[in-house]
Amino acid sequence: MSAFLSYLISGLAIGCTFALVASGFVAIHRVTRVVNFAQGTFPVVAGLTVSSMLGRGLPHGVAELIGIVLAGVIGLVVGVIAIGKRGTPTLASLVITLGLGILAYAFEIIVWGDQPVSYSMLRGAVDIGGARVAWQYFLVIGATLVTFAALGLFFTRTYLGKALSACASNPYAARLAGINPIRMGLLAFALGGLLGGLAGVLITPLQPVAFDSDVLLATSGFAAAIFGGLNSPYAALVGGLLLGVLEAFVAGYINASYQTEVAMVLIIVVMIYQASRRSTVSEEVS
Amino acid sequence: MLEVTDLVVRYGNATALDGVSLQVGEGEMVALVGPNGAGKSTLVNTLSGILRPVSGSIEVDGRLAQVPEGRQLFPDLSVADNLRLGAWRSRRRAGARDPRRIYEILPDLERMAKQPAGTLSGGQQQMVAVGRALMADPDILAVDELSLGLAPLVVADLVRHLRELNASRGTAVLLIEQNARLAFDLCERAYVLESGTITMSGSSAELSRSDAVARAYLGGLTDSEAS
Amino acid sequence: MTAEVGTVRTVRRRPDAQRAVGLGLGALVAVLTLLAPLVLDRSQLTVYILTGTAAMVTIGVSLLMGYAGQVSLGQAAYYAVGGYTAGLLAVHGTPPLLGLLAAPLVAGGLAGLVGIPILRLRGHYLAFATLAFQLILLAIVGQVDFLGGDIGLQGIPQLSLLGIQLMTAQAYAWVTWVGVAVVLLITRNIIASRPGRGLRALATSETAAESSGVPVTRYKIVVFALSAAFAGLAGGIYAFFIGYLAPGSFPVLLSFQFIVMAVVGGLGTLWGPVVGAVVITLIVQTLNDLGTRPGMPSYASGVFSYAVYAILLVVVLLFLPRGLLPAMADLVRRAFGRGRRAPAAAGTAVTVDDSTTRQPPDSP
Ligand SMILES: Nc1ncnc2c1ncn2[C@@H]1O[C@H](COP(=O)(O)OP(=O)(O)OP(=O)(O)O)[C@@H](O)[C@H]1O
Ligand SMILES: [Mg+2]
Numbered sequence: 001m002s003a004f005l006s007y008l009i010s011g012l013a014i015g016c017t018f019a020l021v022a023s024g025f026v027a028i029h030r031v032t033r034v035v036n037f038a039q040g041t042f043p044v045v046a047g048l049t050v051s052s053m054l055g056r057g058l059p060h061g062v063a064e065l066i067g068i069v070l071a072g073v074i075g076l077v078v079g080v081i082a083i084g085k086r087g088t089p090t091l092a093s094l095v096i097t098l099g100l101g102i103l104a105y106a107f108e109i110i111v112w113g114d115q116p117v118s119y120s121m122l123r124g125a126v127d128i129g130g131a132r133v134a135w136q137y138f139l140v141i142g143a144t145l146v147t148f149a150a151l152g153l154f155f156t157r158t159y160l161g162k163a164l165s166a167c168a169s170n171p172y173a174a175r176l177a178g179i180n181p182i183r184m185g186l187l188a189f190a191l192g193g194l195l196g197g198l199a200g201v202l203i204t205p206l207q208p209v210a211f212d213s214d215v216l217l218a219t220s221g222f223a224a225a226i227f228g229g230l231n232s233p234y235a236a237l238v239g240g241l242l243l244g245v246l247e248a249f250v251a252g253y254i255n256a257s258y259q260t261e262v263a264m265v266l267i268i269v270v271m272i273y274q275a276s277r278r279s280t281v282s283e284e285v286s
Numbered sequence: 287m288l289e290v291t292d293l294v295v296r297y298g299n300a301t302a303l304d305g306v307s308l309q310v311g312e313g314e315m316v317a318l319v320g321p322n323g324a325g326k327s328t329l330v331n332t333l334s335g336i337l338r339p340v341s342g343s344i345e346v347d348g349r350l351a352q353v354p355e356g357r358q359l360f361p362d363l364s365v366a367d368n369l370r371l372g373a374w375r376s377r378r379r380a381g382a383r384d385p386r387r388i389y390e391i392l393p394d395l396e397r398m399a400k401q402p403a404g405t406l407s408g409g410q411q412q413m414v415a416v417g418r419a420l421m422a423d424p425d426i427l428a429v430d431e432l433s434l435g436l437a438p439l440v441v442a443d444l445v446r447h448l449r450e451l452n453a454s455r456g457t458a459v460l461l462i463e464q465n466a467r468l469a470f471d472l473c474e475r476a477y478v479l480e481s482g483t484i485t486m487s488g489s490s491a492e493l494s495r496s497d498a499v500a501r502a503y504l505g506g507l508t509d510s511e512a513s
Numbered sequence: 514m515t516a517e518v519g520t521v522r523t524v525r526r527r528p529d530a531q532r533a534v535g536l537g538l539g540a541l542v543a544v545l546t547l548l549a550p551l552v553l554d555r556s557q558l559t560v561y562i563l564t565g566t567a568a569m570v571t572i573g574v575s576l577l578m579g580y581a582g583q584v585s586l587g588q589a590a591y592y593a594v595g596g597y598t599a600g601l602l603a604v605h606g607t608p609p610l611l612g613l614l615a616a617p618l619v620a621g622g623l624a625g626l627v628g629i630p631i632l633r634l635r636g637h638y639l640a641f642a643t644l645a646f647q648l649i650l651l652a653i654v655g656q657v658d659f660l661g662g663d664i665g666l667q668g669i670p671q672l673s674l675l676g677i678q679l680m681t682a683q684a685y686a687w688v689t690w691v692g693v694a695v696v697l698l699i700t701r702n703i704i705a706s707r708p709g710r711g712l713r714a715l716a717t718s719e720t721a722a723e724s725s726g727v728p729v730t731r732y733k734i735v736v737f738a739l740s741a742a743f744a745g746l747a748g749g750i751y752a753f754f755i756g757y758l759a760p761g762s763f764p765v766l767l768s769f770q771f772i773v774m775a776v777v778g779g780l781g782t783l784w785g786p787v788v789g790a791v792v793i794t795l796i797v798q799t800l801n802d803l804g805t806r807p808g809m810p811s812y813a814s815g816v817f818s819y820a821v822y823a824i825l826l827v828v829v830l831l832f833l834p835r836g837l838l839p840a841m842a843d844l845v846r847r848a849f850g851r852g853r854r855a856p857a858a859a860g861t862a863v864t865v866d867d868s869t870t871r872q873p874p875d876s877p
């Protein structure tokens with residue numbers, strides 16, 4: 001029982017970070033139709049930055065903020081290159097983000113080297129039903145829930161958020177109303193960067209991060225996002241939590257070296273099941 | 287109010303508009319009719335700045351807003367939000383984003399304010415599309431296919447609203463219509479666009495008496511024969 | 514969104530004179546390719562061979578992406594399958610030639626099986642599934658003892674053809690580039706055939722292709738299997754030449770590298786992938802030499818190659834969206850003052866923004 005509880009909580013926490021990465025995918029895809037393959041770069045840069053900022057003696061809070069903002073700025077830069085040029089086809093933008101993710105490797109290795117880093121945010125643990133659960137897990141879960149609530153408010157209650165949703169919902173009509181889709185797309189990229197950055201800041205204390213951790217982070221985030229067809233942040237939250245818990249149980253009860261793979265097989269099965277129920281026509285139109 | 291001169295618009299190598307000129311005066315209602323593929327939507331999209339002309343000029347004295355073909359609402363946003371986004375260009379002006387201004391003109395919309403626009407009937411959606419365009423406080427309203435897919439009674443209601451708007455605020459209207467009879471009834475002047483060029487223009491009364499127009503757009507009968 | 518990068522849509526009949534020039538050029542390239550191993554030194558030969566194997570995989574990627582409009586982000590998986598097939602058979606005493614023949618068959622067969630469910634997915638779903646397949650495959654290989662696990666499969670014997678053992682790198686170079694020629698020939702015949710035209714229709718719109726009688730599902734699976742078989746053949750040669758295989762030899766980055774080569778060379782062209790493979794390998798190799806010079810930091814060569822892939826990819830996509838080969842061909846054609854530009858690919862010469870063509874379906 002105590003093992004079950006601790007797997008569950010750690011799975012939920014890791015799942016939360018997947019969900020944050022996933023919501024970045026969703027924010028960008030909804031507005032621009034581009035799948036941002038550089039999405040894994042944002043958590044990596046944020047985690048590495050916070051680690052070196054803390055190493056230089058910056059206090060907690062400031063270091064984390066710098067990491068997240070830097071990730072947001074990088075998100076914006078990725079956006080400018082990927083969609084800033086008018087008339088760049090969607091698939092070209094997608095492959096460009098892939099290239100930028102690789103370019104980031106070069107910078108990361110020069111600045112931080114190729115060794116994994118970690119740091120601690122909240123020390124200590126609490127006893128729940130006989131299981132020792134680190135406070136960090138609760139911090140991750142709490143921060144994620146707050147972020148998703150704020151995202152919900154932003155998209156449904158603010159004028160800017162509605163304009164972003166409008167671009168996602170009907171880009172042609174948005175342009176008619178004078179909403180500049182490229183500017184909105186850039187905003188979405190920056191938002192994707194911030195969300196990815198937050199994920200990185202939260203996960204680095206739990207799982208050390210190196211320059212090439214982006215593949216696994218992005219793959220897991222993408223798997224979570226695809227649960228809602230890359231268009232719903234809440235489905236991405238559910239997807240992320242499911243994936244995290246699933247991985248934790250596989251690791252805990254079966255074999256830790258298969259955790260990611262088992263989860264991915266399941267995701268693919270779900271995707272194929274969904275695809276076989278959708279018609280070709282409806283998918284090509286959307 | 288609106289002065290279009292020698293407008294040329296291409297899609298790649300295909301020329302959609304080939305030297306189109308037309309005018310709409312202050313507070314005037316003007317119809318543009320023509321067969322499918324003539325370039326009518328291309329013209330309004332160019333007026334709205336969505337397409338860039340290869341040559342020619344467009345002078346608009348004031349603001350132009352478009353009611354696009356097929357409504358083009360934001361289906362998952364509420365009616366009120368659809369209206370609010372119509373004011374994006376003037377969003378910083380006080381009260382510009384308040385949809386209540388529109389409820390005074392189109393009172394039916396107030397009831398549906400909270401409903402997702404995608405769940406409305408075709409006629410209701412067209413009403414929202416008109417309302418959203420009006421949120422920009424246009425001096426000239428370009429309506430692309432007002433009656434498309436709508437029942438006659440619904441169309442009559444929309445037409446009444448356009449007339450009122452024109453009378454009370456002096457909003458000029460450029461009406462694009464497949465239903466030429468309706469267009470000629472509502473507007474004093476009309477243009478006929480075919481394969482990217484204006485082939486005829488004049489008062490609606492004159493045009494509806496012309497044999498060519500009658501054959502192509504009024505089901506073979508001239509107005510005098512029909513009545 | 515499946516086929517917007519530089520898909521060639523127009524097939525032009527070339528005039529006879531141009532045809533002759535093309536044939537002459539092709540013969541010249543073939544002769545030079547065969548003579549090159551005689552003048553290259555050992556380390557240059559290694560690069561030469563790896564360029565050839567990369568070209569083989571990339572031709573498959575280009576066929577799949579450029580002609581059939583399907584994106585695979587996990588092509589290195591089939592490169593690995595081919596390598597392990599050949600390596601494992603040879604280690605257990607099967608004649609190496611049989612192992613080399615089995616490599617493309619097993620890789621292609623596996624892709625055919627995997628393709629049946631996976632190719633129901635489209636666009637980025639398919640991209641994700643192929644990437645995930647590679648990650649899963651690598652994880653499994655790392656756990657299986659008879660494949661050598663994470664440590665790798667060692668002691669793969671040399672390739673022998675007709676009883677003669679290939680001991681020299683020169684011999685491997687010839688085998689590799691003959692392999693490239695075979696792959697090119699197969700691809701050329703497919704593109705020119707009736708099914709090839711069906712493929713192009715499929716890349717544009719699956720629905721439209723289906724309704725005009727193209728057996729969409731079957732074609733997709735066949736092309737997927739074929740591209741995997743090309744990768745498998747390359748992997749087999751790689752296994753014999755290097756003599757050692759480990760999961761770490763086939764990272765996800767390798768799959769991306771094949772895509773970079775295909776896109777840079779020119780998707781939907783026959784020779785583009787070869788050009789892409791040669792250009793990228795040469796540049797990366799030059800920088801690698803630079804990076805390993807004394808005085809350079811230890812990470813320099815890695816950093817250089819990441820940066821080069823990335824910058825080349827981005828610059829080509831933004832400024833030469835059809836790829837290097839079509840751009841160069843244009844340049845040559847214009848220099849000789851002959852003919853017009855090649856037909857523009859979708860979305861490049863249109864004065865209209867693409868968002869206007871992306872109107873959503875009417876709401877109910
Ligand atoms: N996005 C586009 N790309 C290429 N060609 C286009 C595009 N939109 C329209 N066309 C072409 O331009 C011409 C004019 O089209 P347009 O939509 O303006 O006609 P229309 O008069 O509005 O027709 P309808 O009555 O059917 O709405 C047509 O031949 C059409 O095929
Ligand atoms: Mg039209």
